[in-house]
Structures are given as C-alpha cells and as structure tokens.
Amino acid sequence: MIGLSHYLVLSGLVFSVGLVGVLRRRNLLMLFFATEIMLNAANIAFAAVSYYYNDLTGQMFAFFIIAVAASEVAVGLGLLIVLYKKFGTLNLDDLASMKG
Amino acid sequence: MYEQIAFYLFSVLTIGLFLVTVLTKNILYAMTSLAGGMVFISGFFFLLEADFLGVVQLIVYVGAVMALYAFAMMFFDATRDIKENTTSNYLVFFLGGMIALMLVIIFIAPIMGDNIQSMYPPIEGAGNAQSVGLVLFTKYLVPFEVAALMLLVAMISGIILAGKKMDNSLTTQEDIIIEKEEIIK
Incomplete structure (x- = not known):
C-alpha cells in the first residue's frame, strides 16, 4: 500500500537531485532547470x-x-538573454566581475 | 496493485530523467529529459486524484515553460556542449546524498497527525475541477488575483528584457566572427 511517507520520500529524493544540480552546475540555464x-x-x-x-x-x-x-x-529567461547579449556567455565563472 | 506499479515506475523514471537533466553536458538533452520528468510528475498528480493539478502541470510546465525554454535556446548556442569546470564533484555528491538521507529519515518517521483537521475537504458529489474551483474562487480569491497581477508583471518584464535589440541575432554574429577568425588563420 502506498502511503503518505512514500510520496514524501520521493519528494525528498527529487529535491535532493535538484539540489545536487544547483550545487554542481556552473551554467545559469542549468541552474534554472535545477x-x-x-x-x-x-x-x-x-x-x-x-x-x-x-x-x-x-x-x-x-x-x-x-x-x-x-x-x-519568464523574468529569468529575459535576464539570461540580456546577460548573454552583454557578455556572450552564461558560465558563472566567466561572469564573475568582482574579485575577492 | 496497479497503484503500486504506477508509483514505483513513475518514481524510477522521474528520478532517472531528472538525474539526466542534472548530469548531462548537452542543453538539449537536459531540456527534453526535464520535460519528460514533468510528464511523469503529472502522472503522480493523477494517481493522487488531483486531476486538475495534473492537467495544469501538463499545460503549464510541459507546454508553456518548456516552450519558453525552447525559444530561449534560439538565443543561446544549444548544440555545443557546455564546458564547465566542476570542482570537487565528490563533495557535491556527498552533500547531496547526505541531505537526501536526512530528508528520507525525516519523512519515514511516523507523523503525529491525529489532531490535524481538514479545513476544505473535497465537496461530495463534485469532481476535482469543480471543488478546486469552488475553493479557489471563494477562500483563495485574493491570492488568485495577486497571482494574476504577478503573471502580468512577469509578462511585461519578459517582453521588455528580451525585446531589446531583437533585430540583430546573436548566434549569426558569433558565426560570422568565427568564420572571420578561420579565414585569418
């Protein structure tokens, strides 16, 4: 029998997959997917x-x-397009303009 | 029985497709596998008797959001593989795995839900879409209107942000530059 815990565990696993994506990717579009x-x-x-x-x-x-x-x-993709027009890349390491 | 088969099938497929989204280097693969995962998530909603939510998930996520991403692909160079320097993969997978383990342990704990009473139970004799409409347009009318305003603002900002200098294409410019460099070489 499928209970509430099954769905909550599934939700937690899917969330962790997205979290790994956010931590791992350096491309802004991939961060949006995550x-x-x-x-x-x-x-x-x-x-x-x-x-x-x-x-x-x-x-x-x-x-x-x-x-x-x-x-x-909608807003995020508009911003990404503006960024891409300005810098020609979506890589977060290349977009870093402040050194610290 | 069928519910269990559907649940486990959908969960394996969803997590697998989302893992492809997170781990692949090609943007097109990531986008298509994300759309597939969204379709299977709507399958969960149909299993949970949230029919209207499942249909909205199909229309909004798989239809609108994915179409928006596909349109945005035309601005970025989607066919090339992404070059990223992913530092310390092991740390990321360790942290993600630990958080997954923690969430699983939290969620399999017994829920003290005896004194939780439902505020808006589904109306007897009405379908899911009908009861959703009744609750949405009585109890949640103000958030609904605010969400409509938010979507309007998002639409205007999307048009303004993406609409500047629409007449010159970026990818063709890049191609021209690359061709010039090759001619010089």
Whole structure:
C-alpha cells in the first residue's frame, strides 16, 4: 500500500537531485532547470498531503507554486538573454566581475 | 496493485530523467529529459486524484515553460556542449546524498497527525475541477488575483528584457566572427 511517507520520500529524493544540480552546475540555464526540479518536488509533497489528509489546501498551494514558477521562468529567461547579449556567455565563472 | 506499479515506475523514471537533466553536458538533452520528468510528475498528480493539478502541470510546465525554454535556446548556442569546470564533484555528491538521507529519515518517521483537521475537504458529489474551483474562487480569491497581477508583471518584464535589440541575432554574429577568425588563420 502506498502511503503518505512514500510520496514524501520521493519528494525528498527529487529535491535532493535538484539540489545536487544547483550545487554542481556552473551554467545559469542549468541552474534554472535545477530550480524547476526543486519546485516540482515541493508540488509532489503538497499534492500528496492534500490527498492523504483529504484537504484541498495543498492543491491550492501547488497551483500558486506553478504560477510563481511560470513567472520566474519568464523574468529569468529575459535576464539570461540580456546577460548573454552583454557578455556572450552564461558560465558563472566567466561572469564573475568582482574579485575577492 | 496497479497503484503500486504506477508509483514505483513513475518514481524510477522521474528520478532517472531528472538525474539526466542534472548530469548531462548537452542543453538539449537536459531540456527534453526535464520535460519528460514533468510528464511523469503529472502522472503522480493523477494517481493522487488531483486531476486538475495534473492537467495544469501538463499545460503549464510541459507546454508553456518548456516552450519558453525552447525559444530561449534560439538565443543561446544549444548544440555545443557546455564546458564547465566542476570542482570537487565528490563533495557535491556527498552533500547531496547526505541531505537526501536526512530528508528520507525525516519523512519515514511516523507523523503525529491525529489532531490535524481538514479545513476544505473535497465537496461530495463534485469532481476535482469543480471543488478546486469552488475553493479557489471563494477562500483563495485574493491570492488568485495577486497571482494574476504577478503573471502580468512577469509578462511585461519578459517582453521588455528580451525585446531589446531583437533585430540583430546573436548566434549569426558569433558565426560570422568565427568564420572571420578561420579565414585569418
């Protein structure tokens, strides 16, 4: 029988995959992909809690997370395009302008 | 029985596809595997009887967000492999693995949920989309409108940020520069 813990553990594993991506990648676009993965992990957890506690609030929060993710992608990709026009690269090591 | 098979199949496929996204060097592979993982996540939502959420996940994530990434690919050079100097891979995988282990231990602990009462249970006799609409447009109306305003602001900022100097393409410029360098050599 699949319980709430199964879904929460799955959500934690998916979140860790996204976290490894955020820690490991140096390309800004890949960092965006990793944040999408982490947001989706939160969505799984919300939907699972909503189902097992028989409450629609979790699904509502998942909807708002999807809206936030969509606007984040719109603004973020605009910023990435501006960065790429200015520097010609999306590599974080090349974009470092301050030495410290 | 079918639920268990679907759950384990979807979990293995989702984690595998997301691992491909995180570990690959090619942006196109990363994008397609991310889209595949999103599709399987919507499968979880259908398993959890959140039909409307699953459909929204398919439309917004797999449709809109992935199309936006695909459009942004046209600005960046997507066919070339990314060159990154990933320092201390072992440390990253150690930290990620430790955090995964910690989350698993936290989540398999028994939940003290006896006194948790549901505020908005699904309405009897109504489908998932109907009950979601009833709750969203009564209890969550103000956040809904704020989210609409946020999407509007995001759309305007996206247009303004990406729309500057739209008439000269970046990749063709790069190609011209590369060709010139090759001619000089």
